[in-house]
Amino acid sequence: MTELSDRETDALAADYVMGLLEPADDAAAEQRLLSDDVFQRAVNGWRKRLADFDISAPPTTPTAQLWQRIAQSTKTDRAAVVPAGMRGATRGATLWHNLRFWRVTGLIGTAAALIFAFLAIGSITTSKHLRRDLVALAQRKPVYVAVLVSDATREVGAVVNAFANGRVELIPLKTIDVPQGRTLQVWTLWDRTVGPKPVGLTGQSRAIDLNLDELPETAANQLFEITLEPEGGSPTGRPTGPILFKGNTAKVL
DSSP: OOOOOHHHHHHHHHHHHHTOSOHHHHHHHHHHHHHOHHHHHHHHHHHHHTTTSOOOSOOOOOOHHHHHHHHHHHTOOHHHHSOHHHHSOOSSOOGGGOHHHHHHHHHSTHHHHHHHHHHHTTOOOSHHHHHHHHHHHHHTSOSEEEEEEOTTTOOEEEEEEEOTTSOEEEEESSOOOOOTTEEEEEEEESOTTTOOEEEEEESSSOOEEEOOTTSOOOOTTOEEEEEEEETTSOSSSSOOSOEEEEEEEEEOO
């Protein structure tokens, strides 16, 4: 079996998971999966990374009308892209004839429209580009979400979204009044022995990116809260003002 570099193994695993391999290469990849532990880990990693893009649905053959629209939008001769089943046997089937590819795009939903737009303008020319764009789409969906609620009124005041790439954002869902000389400070608590850590500061009710770069990776049941502090933030490094909203993270299904 041919030895591959780590980068080649990862690229092959991505193409295998997304169904972008030619039939012969796909069969070879399945054989490699049975005996190559490194390749198995790479495949499992890509399956987890793209778990939202479920490709388990039955394959669907694109209609002749769809092929015509693609040909027109890309200014390509239709005969060059019509699948084998619609114009007789052909050899050297490409990405356009790969049913697994259409299975992926059919299940991505709104993401499929974005990918189709890329295809239409010719920006996706290789599976490498497709991998990049699919991963970017996956990263736009948060991994964990915390709904911050007022203990006093049970109103939902904000949500915290934590993404796979490490970015964490706070989005207010209602206007929070900030008196003059005061500020809103966001805290997180993942370990009571460590205590809460400040991760954001703002003088008005608005969406902000939170700074968790120096903290452990966001996990399930991690507390986030918003307190009202003196202008410039808590002078003690711990919450001193009233807790306006708080909530714990939950994994997004």
